[in-house]
Amino acid sequence: MTLRALHDAARKTLDPVHYDYVAGGADEERVLSANESAFDRYLLLPRILCGSETRDTTVRLPGARRAAPVFVAPTAFHRLMHPDGERATARAAAAEGAVLVTGTAATTAVDAVVAAAREAAPDPAVWFQLYLHPRREVTEALVRRAEQAGCTALVVTVDSAVFGRHTRDLRNGFTDLPPGHAAENMRDLPGAPPGTLTDIPMSAAPTWRDFAELARMTALPVLVKGILHPADARLALGHGASGVIVSNHGGRQCDAVPAALDCLPAVVDAVAGRTPVLMDGGVRRGSDIAVALALGATAVGVGRPVMWGLAAEGEAGVRAVLATLRDEYDHTLALCGGRRNADLTKDMVVRRGETR
């Protein structure tokens, strides 16, 4: 099954309101389309007669060596996609050797997510995504839940001082989760009772002080997700971040920002090798992974494709998405004369219409 076929199958099986929730973006959905079309503006310039019969696509990330430079980006409410929800995603990611970033908005508690991953592989890598909460004790309780569950890194999302205006959800009147579904990690924590789309309180004015405080709360590596400006990448390093994720939240927050891929090179320059630079947004095929790596990314995240695989075929569908991306990437690497990820360098990408 190709990613496109899984997307079509998901669209057919899902409640159209839930399909729209995942597919949609903010406002006029300009950034949503820009993320994907940015990849069409870059082309690969392969090197020849320098390849290898077998390639090493493994990647070293904070707290984990993984099979391929692809991770599952944090997305909310997997049980809206499939009854097995996050457990299926966790088993699939672990079996395929990919990092799973599970998050505060998961419909399965983080300890159950890590337990499911461990059923599929002895040494999975599950990271936990959270927001800076208005109340420090809520943030701290989530950090302890993630640590106790066995997560190996934290991801703090910093592009969501306010919820994005999701046009399709507003049009569809989608505000509450169906009965029996909730943001399980929020259970028994102060704040609104779980059950609505927006019941995860987020600080409306988070600061670097709050971030640094969180980083000091834990011995786990902490990555910052939602960096677009190179100066913020430098600040992240100065405040104890173990990695940055260039992301515009899949076009679901500010609808007037550049494509994530277009923000990558300046962040890579600013970080200058001091920490891994991850990116997400619009990655749909193996050659997209190769382009992002050539532009300096250590690994790329996928959000919606995983949701479509989950909706279409549960665990098998997520495995198909991750395996397809890895195979396509390995194939592209071979065609570019690469033996390992680091062989993809900046001189091997050109803008459409240009050559070296």
Ligand SMILES: Cc1cc2nc3c(=O)[nH]c(=O)nc-3n(C[C@H](O)[C@H](O)[C@H](O)COP(=O)(O)O)c2cc1C
């Ligand atoms: C349905 C949905 C829910 C999301 N929920 C979260 C979330 O809870 N936390 C977060 O940091 N990012 C969230 N994101 C953003 C993703 O982590 C990621 O940045 C984005 O989906 C990447 O773009 P892609 O879908 O084009 O791969 C969500 C994205 C989608 C589509």
Ligand SMILES: O=C(O)C(=O)c1ccccc1
């Ligand atoms: O939908 C989203 O993009 C998202 O990030 C989110 C976060 C918390 C609760 C629900 C959705």
